[in-house]
Amino acid sequence: MNILYKIYQFFVVLPTGLVATVLCALVTIAGCFLGSAHFWGYYPGKIWSWFICRLLLLPVKVTGRENVGRTQSYVFVCNHQGPMDIFLIYGFLGRNFKWMMKKALRRIFLVGYACEKAHHIYVDKSGPKKIQETIDHARQTLRGGTSLVVFPEGSRTYTGHMGVFRKGAFQLADELQLPVVPITINGSFDVLPRTAGFNFVRWHRMSLTIHKPIPPSGRGPEDIRHTMDEAYRVIMADLPEKYQGCEPIKGK
Secondary structure, eight states, rough: OHHHHHIIIIIIIIHHHHHHHHHHHHHHHHHHHOOHHHHHHHHHHHHHHHHHHHHOOOEEEEEEGGGSSOOOOOOOEEEEOOTHHHHHHHHHHHHHHHEEEEEEGGGGGTHHHHHHTTEEEEEEOOSHHHHHHHHHHHHHHHHHHHHHEEETSSOOOOOBBBOOOOOOOHHHHHHHOOOOOEEEEEEEEHHGGGGGGGOOOOOOOEEEEOOBBBBBOOHHHHHHHHHHHHHHHHHHHHHHGGSSOOOTTTTT
């Protein structure tokens, strides 16, 4: 069965997925030039992500959509198990949002440019001025019910366990007084772990749990720390026992 799944991936998923990715990028770019980035920056990516998960025959379970309103802007924070997280969030979250992503991803051929035209937010940490520009961009973006999705660990896990959260997303939520919504991703690491490199996908169920929002209770460093710790605790508690505990910091 495993061999048949690999053959299917090589001859069906790989060529079909490449064509779908190029089409998604081109439609996003053209749509954002001719129309609204609010629409064209979200729906082509949503359809593309849903299609890729279905093409890979991966079962997906989503719970907790009732915890978030349709018109409220949120800062969604998720654990980062692997590359499949992108498809899981984009295809199944069910909310119009923008990604906050590393500036280096802008260099991905065609896809990076499509993300720019879609008004996703590239984080530039090259200096205080650039950091402030990133915050200003995010502030302008989070209007009209549009939300932001961030992986506060900053990179994918090596072990399936959660890494340390960085505070940038929580500072932004604090400044804009927006609710933070923790999301637990499970199964993505089992589908395609970071240590696998360029490899075949393994069949495994994936789940997306949308937890109740953590509303702003004040403003300042103490409130930021409280929200960050609470989001970490909520996400961790929903992971299976084998992935409980914090991932060791590299070099220690």
